[in-house]
Amino acid sequence: MIKGLYETHIQVSNLENAINFYTEVLGLKLAHQDENRRIAFLWVGKDRDFMLGLWEQKENLQTRHFAFRVDKEDLLNTSVEFLKNKNLIPYNFLKNGSEKPMVFAWMPALAIYFNDPDGNQLEFISILEGKEKPELGILSYEEWLEKTS
Structure with missing residues (x-):
């Protein structure tokens, strides 16, 4: 339904x-x-x-989180530059200082985060092809490609 x-x-x-x-x-x-x-x-x-x-x-004010679905190519190639050009700070799920999108292997999906002016946590996400691999945790896209090729 x-x-x-x-x-x-x-x-x-x-x-x-x-x-x-x-x-x-x-x-x-x-x-x-x-x-x-x-x-x-x-x-x-x-x-x-x-x-x-x-x-x-x-x-x-209670902040929330939600994700916008985007194409993988846009997420990999233009999302970070798009956010920076809009004076937004991109960050990955681990908040480890990297601005590169990360893969949630359990889905699998590629994602990058940013906040709106009120602190709502927004995300660009793209579901990846292939089988989920939860044992890999959260990793870079490059690591994902290495471990799933």
Whole structure:
């Protein structure tokens, strides 16, 4: 019955700033804004495929995590430069100072992280072809290729 995840919602400290970040910086499209409730909905990808809800919360802001699906080639070749060009700091899951995407071998998937202005942890992720290998843990893409070739 379930075919996927349609929408997720996060709290933001300033709705206008968040709309600007997600539309101007990340390229999402504003679908609807409700000034009375201080919320906005953004299309992720093609209109009506997936939606992100932004809820303004002035106190007790609770940050969240979610991932944007991207192509493997974009993740490997342009994601870090894209983030840096937008004045965002890319980091890997291990937070070990490397800006290179890492592989979660149990999936397997390649990922790089960054934060929005409110501290929500965002991720670019690409599911890799091949069989999962949870025994390998989390490793660089180069190590993944060496161990799975």
